Amino acid sequence: MTARDAYDRLVAHGRASADIGAALSLLSWDQQVMLPAAAHAGRAAQIGEMTAILHRRATDPAMGEWLAACEGSELTVDPASPEAANIREWRRDYDLAVKIPQDLAVALARAASAGQRTWELARKDNDFKAFSPKLKELLELSRAKAEALGYAGEAYDALLDGFEPGETTAGITPVLAELRDATRTIMDAVAGAPAPAPLPGGPYPLADQQALLAEVTRRIGLPPEASRLDVSAHPFSTMIGPGDVRITVRYDTSDCTKALFGAVHEAGHSLYSLGHDTGDARHGTPMGEHVSLGVHESQSRLWENQVARSLPFWEHFLPLAASLFPQLAGLSPEAAFKAVGAAAPGLIRVDADETTYNLHIVLRFELELALVRGDLAVADLPEAWNAKSEEILGLTPPDDASGCLQDVHWATGAFGYFPTYSLGNIYAACLFEAAGKAIPDLSERMAAGDFGTLLTWLRTNIHEKGRLFRPRDLIAAATGQAPTAGPLIRHLRAKAAAIYGV
Amino acid sequence: MTARDAYDRLVAHGRASADIGAALSLLSWDQQVMLPAAAHAGRAAQIGEMTAILHRRATDPAMGEWLAACEGSELTVDPASPEAANIREWRRDYDLAVKIPQDLAVALARAASAGQRTWELARKDNDFKAFSPKLKELLELSRAKAEALGYAGEAYDALLDGFEPGETTAGITPVLAELRDATRTIMDAVAGAPAPAPLPGGPYPLADQQALLAEVTRRIGLPPEASRLDVSAHPFSTMIGPGDVRITVRYDTSDCTKALFGAVHEAGHSLYSLGHDTGDARHGTPMGEHVSLGVHESQSRLWENQVARSLPFWEHFLPLAASLFPQLAGLSPEAAFKAVGAAAPGLIRVDADETTYNLHIVLRFELELALVRGDLAVADLPEAWNAKSEEILGLTPPDDASGCLQDVHWATGAFGYFPTYSLGNIYAACLFEAAGKAIPDLSERMAAGDFGTLLTWLRTNIHEKGRLFRPRDLIAAATGQAPTAGPLIRHLRAKAAAIYGV
Structure with a gap:
């Protein structure tokens, strides 16, 4: 042969x-x-x-x-x-x-x-x-x-490597520590400043939220003819096959941003999927597949945080939101931007602001590492979770449903998955910084509803590369430098300055 | 071994x-x-x-x-x-x-x-x-x-046998002719009699129709925890696996009976599925499978026609329907029974009344037999359909969408499938007559909302038998005699007498 x-x-x-x-x-x-x-x-x-x-x-x-x-x-x-x-x-x-x-x-x-x-x-x-x-x-x-x-180091490495080729416990530990420390510094600084006013309260009727999500996801580039939007207990996205990506959210009629940011997040995943498996000659080959969960998460987090929590996004979309929800009619884009950017520790990871989000990952990483090492018994997990939550977030869950039962991952055997979320945050910030240099008027474009230029940059530099490079090398090739936590920390500091003046 | x-x-x-x-x-x-x-x-x-x-x-x-x-x-x-x-x-x-x-x-x-x-x-x-x-x-x-x-006789036999083991063109032809002639006799008789008043017109709002269907299917025995109800272009039912049957309908806000009879029909299929594959030791063996499409159809048609188009059904369900649709408030169960039993040829099979239904099958059987024999070219199908429609139903479709394009079957290669619908009608009548003898107060039970006694009889005599017998032998074992068109023709004559006084 x-x-x-x-x-x-x-x-x-x-x-x-x-x-x-x-x-x-x-x-x-x-x-x-x-x-x-x-x-x-x-x-x-x-x-x-x-x-x-x-x-x-x-x-x-x-x-x-x-x-x-x-x-x-x-x-x-x-x-x-x-x-x-x-x-x-x-x-x-x-x-x-x-x-x-x-x-x-x-x-x-x-x-x-x-x-x-x-x-x-x-x-x-x-x-x-x-x-x-x-x-x-x-x-x-x-x-x-x-x-x-x-595995060479420890058992956890074998699991982590399955989600994020090349990553190890020894490699990820200092990165998460850096994020934890930087987050604490930012949170200490904002502690004394007045919090921005929250968005007006509900009701945000279900049907109107669905209409908003359909329009927002369409305008950022998710083709309705190749996607679905449904409801599930744990929001997720999946690609079934060529031309068939599916996202889910859960709705809260008192707060439209949960479903909105959830949908944009999952749409980010789906845009990546549609960008690497285009149903053509690459279908079914590694070049048509995602390279890692960290890179997958970089796409979802970039659209959720760098895009949907930005001022230009709200300049473009607030009129649409206000047409559906009259209570938003008097709001300025700046006020919306500040409201959705407020940094305050909470109990639920998927509802976390982008500043404190990585603290949730630190918590889970330390606990799942202890579980895999055998240092923590499953029976002791609730107590250990609550203690870590108090230590890291300064909050103790009132019950396990908002504590160690809040996430589906371990229920599907996905130990070693959580660090990829923080890697995703890091990669997202690296990529958005580089995209901003490549597209100097990116903010103006987004404010005018042009999200296609950004999507094209991501397609060219990330999506279409499939598994050509290892994750870190892919980001380096796209941005011109090895990925670090620097851009993410800069992004979070700038946001704190814009919102809290600190 | x-x-x-x-x-x-x-x-x-x-x-x-x-x-x-x-x-x-x-x-x-x-x-x-x-x-x-x-x-x-x-x-x-x-x-x-x-x-x-x-x-x-x-x-x-x-x-x-x-x-x-x-x-x-x-x-x-x-x-x-x-x-x-x-x-x-x-x-x-x-x-x-x-x-x-x-x-x-x-x-x-x-x-x-x-x-x-x-x-x-x-x-x-x-x-x-x-x-x-x-x-x-x-x-x-x-x-x-x-x-x-x-095949021994002709090519069509091989296809028909795949859907209905043991049936042949030579065997089915006189049966369909008997039904066609009996239908014509009944239609000639009712032609001079005044038609019953139709049900009041719409609107029948979608959400209320969904509520009606959910409640009706539940009360006739379809467990909500083991089923779904959705919408599709062509109503159908399918069993995905144990505890998972799914039915679809299409809604018409001007007429609630289309979706209602569609849902009861598909529920009948699903009750059979849940009754033969109970997820236990029989799962995955022929004893846990349906024996033929004709028997499958007997279950859907029995619930649709013998049950849902009966007077006792409307005695039980009219109050529920009237609570959802105010225009039904003044209606008597007798008037509803007569309205939904009216016999009038129409163009669309799935909307046909039970009297003229088999004429649609005769039409399709003759055409698909000609197609398989090579006596009819695909290009000539629309013309042949329209001519047959005029000959058999006395109606010419205004377009192919309501003519030869109305059914999905041929689009999925299901040639030889249509006769199983008439066999299903025949078997349904045989079974309902036998059930009526075994449960002497069946009408009173249905009027009181007891559909479980009938379901149990069907489970015992049909569902749980799986593929133990050939279809005709199964019906014979359940009813005590070989199946014929007699019970169906008696049922249709009795209905014409009750509604038209002929």
């Missing part, structure tokens, strides 16, 4: 896997958005079977043979070529996949599906005890996965 | 296939109810891949070996045992599946997915020419399928 033949087979294999993976993605989306209550056990079994099929395909010995035929061939001469990148990334995926026994992969997928449902009910009932056996099972399965994957 | 070991493997194989099949069912449901417009090409590819997986499983040579180990063993001594029935039906499925090349199975599934979308757009635009190349492709693929399956 020639290298080109082998490569063509890898492409065909990848495309078919992507199309089969779409069915698995749909099973998962449907479980969170549409599934009748009585069907969760059946759904876990269905997800288990589909996971087994995809794991078999990912570990197919034929892949090993095709890869061997490609490696060292003319296809890998130029490491920046799409072929070389695809071969390199398929090799990474394959070598990781074959380390995980199929039984473990299926057990994790089934437990994640069941865990999601158990979590939903436990959170609703504020009943950690109902959740803890499932959490224990998921933690044990995740530890087994880490052992199967292997 | 012992017969028992082989049987256990067949069960495990069947369960896994059912769970994988759930993903395919969900892809299809989602395409009709949720899919963004830009995603239809991708969806067809996904459906193609999943079909290939399921076809490979259905034709797995291991199944042949396991079956051989079971056949003639102690498991098949009692032909009425679940094991013997499962082995017999798996054999039927396997022998049929291996006749169909995988390429053909996948091509049919892809063309059906694409055809569905093409049909939707063509119907909307009243543009038969946009649809005809796809219809031609589907017809050719279906003919190829018939050739692959083989």
Whole structure:
């Protein structure tokens, strides 16, 4: 077999896997958005079977043979070529996949599906005890996965690397510490300043919020004919397949910004998905896939924070919002900008302002690291959470529903996922700073409703690169320098200065 | 391998296939109810891949070996045992599946997915020419399928047998002729009698119709926690998996009965599905599956016609309907019963009254038989449809959207499907007559809101039998006599007498 033949087979294999993976993605989306209550056990079994099929395909010995035929061939001469990148990334995926026994992969997928449902009910009932056996099972399965994957430093690294290739506990710890310290400095400074007036209270009727979200997401570039907007307990976004990205939010009729920022955040994810998998020749190959969760999050956070919490955004969108919600009629864009930029620690991560957001990540990172290390027992999690919350946020949750049960991640076995949120914040700030240099009149453009110029810059520099580079190298290539927390800290300081005058 | 070991493997194989099949069912449901417009090409590819997986499983040579180990063993001594029935039906499925090349199975599934979308757009635009190349492709693929399956009489038989095991063109032709002649006799009789007053006109607001449908379907036995009600261009029902049946309707704010009878019809299908696949040991085996589309349709039509178009139904539900729609407040149950039982030929099958309904089937049967035989070219279908419509219904459609483009079936390659609707009508009447004998006070029970007694009788005599018997034998076992058109014709005559006094 020639290298080109082998490569063509890898492409065909990848495309078919992507199309089969779409069915698995749909099973998962449907479980969170549409599934009748009585069907969760059946759904876990269905997800288990589909996971087994995809794991078999990912570990197919034929892949090993095709890869061997490609490696060292003319296809890998130029490491920046799409072929070389695809071969390199398929090799990474394959070598990781074959380390995980199929039984473990299926057990994790089934437990994640069941865990999601158990979590939903436990959170609703504020009943950690109902959740803890499932959490224990998921933690044990995740530890087994880490052992199967292997690691140089510690078990947590194997899990983190699965979400963010190249990151380690040792590498992420000082970054999070830097963010924590910078956040504290900013919060100390704003503590004495008067807080901006909040947005007027509700009601913000559901139908009008839906109309606002549809229009905002459309204007920032999410095509209605290739997307859906639905409701779920935990907002998320997913790409089912080419031309099919789906976002969810939850509505609060007393506050329209929760759904608004949620929708813009998830739209940011979806814009990235539509930008890397365009259904063409790249579909089903690493060049048509997202490179990491940190980079994925950089796209959602950039649109949520750097765009939707900016003054130009409100200059453009406030008239639309005021036409739907009369209580906003007298408001100035500056007042809206300040209201949505207020920095105040809260209990709920997904409702956090952008300044204190990373404190929530520090909290979760320290706890999940302790869980994976075995330094913290699942039974002791609520107490440990509450103590950390007091230490880091200065707040103690009144109940577990607003404490250790607030997030879905651990319920799906996603240990090692949370740090990617802070990496996303860091990358978003790096990218927006660079975009601002490349597009000098970006603020004026956004105020005039032109978000396409920014989107095009992101498409060219991030989306279309697929998995060509490692995450940090991708950001460096896009911005001209290695990513650091500097731009994010500068951004947060500037915001504090603009809002609090500090 | 012992017969028992082989049987256990067949069960495990069947369960896994059912769970994988759930993903395919969900892809299809989602395409009709949720899919963004830009995603239809991708969806067809996904459906193609999943079909290939399921076809490979259905034709797995291991199944042949396991079956051989079971056949003639102690498991098949009692032909009425679940094991013997499962082995017999798996054999039927396997022998049929291996006749169909995988390429053909996948091509049919892809063309059906694409055809569905093409049909939707063509119907909307009243543009038969946009649809005809796809219809031609589907017809050719279906003919190829018939050739692959083989047949004794004619090609159409192979397709019909796939939907209704044991039925043939020669067998169904006189049955449909009997229904056509009986319908004409009834229509001639009512022609001179004054028509009953129709129900008051709209508006029937969407939200109130949804509330009515939710309550009616719940009261007749469809559990809300195991079902969904959505909207689609062509109403349908599907079982995704255990505890997960989904029905769709379309609403007309000028007439609440379209969605109401549609919902009860689809609920009847779903009650059957929940009754045969209860997610227990039968899940994934023939004993947990529906036996034929004719029997499936008997369940939907029984609930739609014998129940929801009956006087006791309106005695029970009219107060609820009147509480939602004030224009119904002065109406008597008798007047409602007569209004919804009026017999008048119309152009649209799914809106047809129960008396003239079978004329629509006769029309489609004759046309699709001619298409499969090659006696009618696809290009000539609109003209042939209009001529047949005039001949059989006395009406010529003003356009193809209300003519040959009105139904989705051919757009999904389902040639040979339509006769199962009339068989369903026949079986429904047989079953309801027998249920009435077994439950002497059935009318009083329904008028009092007790639909559970009827449902239990259907569960015991039909749903729980799975594929134990061939369709005709199942009806015979439930009713004590071989099914004929007699009960249906008696039912329609009695209705004409009650409403028109003829």
